[in-house]
Amino acid sequence: MNEPEPLDLSKIGFLAMWKFGGLTPWDLIRLSVKGYNQHRLSAQSAQFAYYAVFTLVPLLMVLIGCVAQMPIQGLIVSLENAINQGLPHDLSQMLFDQIADIQKKTTVSLIMGGVVLLAWGGTRLFLTMGKGLDAVFEVDHRRTFLKSSSLALLLTFFVLFLLLLSMILLVVGPAIAHILLSYFDMPWLRVLLSAGTRWSVACGFMLISTSVIYWAVPSVKLPWKIVTPGSLFVVVSWVVMLLGFRLYVENFAHYNETYGTLGGFIVLLVWLYMTGAILMMGGEINGVIYRAAKQKTESSF
Template sequence: MEKSRRPLADTGQTARSPLEIPRAGWKQVLLRLYYTSEENHTSLVASGIAFYSLLGLFPAIAALISIWGLVSDPAQVEQQFALLNEFIPADAANMITAQARSVSASAGAGMSLTAIFGLLLTLYSASKGVKTFMEGLNIIYGEKEDRSIIKRTLLNLGLTLGMILMVIVTLFCVAVLPILFSFLPFAGFFAYALYYVRWLLLLGMITLAIAVLYRFAPNRKAARWEWLSIGTIVATVLWIAASIGFSIYVSNFGSYNETYGSIGAVIVVLMWFWLSAYIVLLGAGLNCELERQTSRDSTVGPAKPLGRRGAYAADSVAGDESQPS
């Protein structure tokens, strides 16, 4: 006798959040994620993001140090770049630190003009990377870009400025707070605590940056935070693990300097950017497939029926499939 079909609810069609999707539904989600990552050419999109991120790296360093120099010693920013040694290969960290040292050494009377020039250059270059991220996330979420050029430009600049602000806030907490706490009682305790708190702060900023990209960058009605959280957490954890793993690989097994000579460090940074972009896009793909697993409205605002939610992932139910549609 033929077995009756498993009820749709068993795979998560009635789930109100990703946590309500059962194991069978998760298997479908992960299988579709594998297929759609190939179909969407995620690796190729990540390559474009990595290229534009590399173009914006050095102007970003110049702008950060220049802006910081308006209120404090620019050398403090250079010192905080030592944190990179914990995450990325030594060659890449040394290249970035050397650039930071060069910029901080030249900081002087013309600091305001340098800050303005560096900031404009950063916005131009870094916004290219954010724009590519927006295009990549549209591909991942199955959306077409039809926002007006004004809205798109303002969103692009807003996201770019937001990312820069996150970096500045992080640097402030890491570089300035220890100085302020040194004047308080129990300064030694605060210094010891901040040594560990700064890593939590860095982790929090990375998580927030990824979540903001997922929420606002795609051309769709925004998903509720609970439908963004799983992909955000997975992307953050994978990024940290992959960065540390890549650093270990390059330090012990890689031969970039022998192969590429003097530009070996540049290639390492480019590869790290590609790896980072790929992981962020993969997290977005996971969120997309989780939304497609349920028939409930996963977007912000009052619940709407299928086809009227303003997002392909929310309007498309794939929970009863074993292959991507």
């Protein structure tokens, strides 16, 4: 039996996406929220958090193992500074303890075990996202398990590569900024490069990774676009969530008093769930626009 052809939305252009498929901004918001509930993306967000927990430690093991082979000093310190600025203190401290423990016990066999665990956890993570995004696009025929798993494995190591690249940029970024400022003495450029290097790298990582995920993961033919309304929503919402969640946890929530030593783990779970929810909502926004644009195109014939 021949495998059914995936739904083809590749002819939906850039302008159609940014015209929201003919929808008003209010209709887009309303349909996206409605679709998020109808497609049960909250459950997929919870699954995302579950598999992300299993993936996090192997990811740190492999990252630290790769960093140890690079001739660039300060990569781990730069990563810890970025974590400290973006995450609540308890969560940052828990990750710092994990990083320190991994650095002390890193061996070749431990790194190889981390690669295997990362491959398993990352594959399950992207399969979960695929299930959610296929629900968003209301796919009737999904990819085979072998194709989905192979793609999920490839995306896992693609994200690992992006993280390594981001860590390098966090270190060499200030040096590049200093060189640029020596040639272009413009006040707005000075403010942007001196204050926004770390956030620029983080936002660039999120934008590229989400754009690739929204293009490759669903079982539909989609055109490649570096920026879509969904991916832009993810970047903006993720930054707002980071700042707001850190402010809430450090000033209003008292997880340690309620959960004791489990407080940091509970914060991690909530943070990962919110990240998953943002990713799923970004996919829903794109799905609403694609469906609206497709219906508008079909009705014009």
